[in-house]
Amino acid sequence: PPRRPTPAVSISAPSPTGSLAMANRLAARGKPTVLYQCPSHFWIHVSSLSAAVFCIAYAVFHYWNSVVHPPEGLAWYVPHLFAVICLTMVSAGFWFLYSTAFIVRRITAIPKTAVPASYLRAGPGNTMTPARQALLAALQESPVALECEMSMLVPFLPTKKVIAAPSEVWLPFRFQAMPLASAAPAEAATPQGGGGVMSMITRPFKAFGRGVNGAFLGLRRGLLREGFAPIKVKGTRYKVDITSGNLFDKGRAVDALLPYRP
Known part of the structure; x- marks a missing residue:
């Protein structure tokens, strides 16, 4: 019989049940979990x-x-x-x-038990604005909260931290479909003890070449704003590096937790 073609694999948006299951899984760890961390942007700066x-x-x-x-x-x-x-x-x-302002530096999932109490209830002197009421309602429905750290307009200043519920972070893309998820960590050119004398001689030059290439790539990205995608946190637009960095569980956790809204 003729062979059937293999269907293409598609990454669909997570269901509410899957999002809650991932939130419960992260909350069960009992400690903050870094879902995403951007790479160094020294040359971009x-x-x-x-x-x-x-x-x-x-x-x-x-x-x-x-x-x-x-x-x-x-x-x-x-x-x-x-x-x-x-x-x-x-x-x-x-x-x-x-170009270097309002970049998401880190997204951390925090169990609700570790979130400051001021975010979970209206204490004395706290103004109950509509935005705060929406945050309280969203945090009550999720066992985890997200701490998003963003860079400011002036470099070398402390990052801005925003506590938000998963439903308040909008992604117009899936992390699993980005180059960041498929990028493998840098490894040594040859294993220790192998490759012979010529490999040992050329190894510093290869490392120097990778460093120069990374510097030129960072310089170009700083001028052209390449490799960034938009993201919304509590209605405010930021940008996230999708070319490299660290992802927890290869992006499956953050994709299952955050709503996909193209």
């Missing part, structure tokens, strides 16, 4: 901040020397043209600056 500083410094210099204090004998329209150029350069500088 270097490229984006360097470009932002250059654009803003260029705009300030030419605004002061060509618009506020134009040289003698300069045509009347030249300062106006430089004003447009300076405005464009400032806009480009802030665009580069925002």
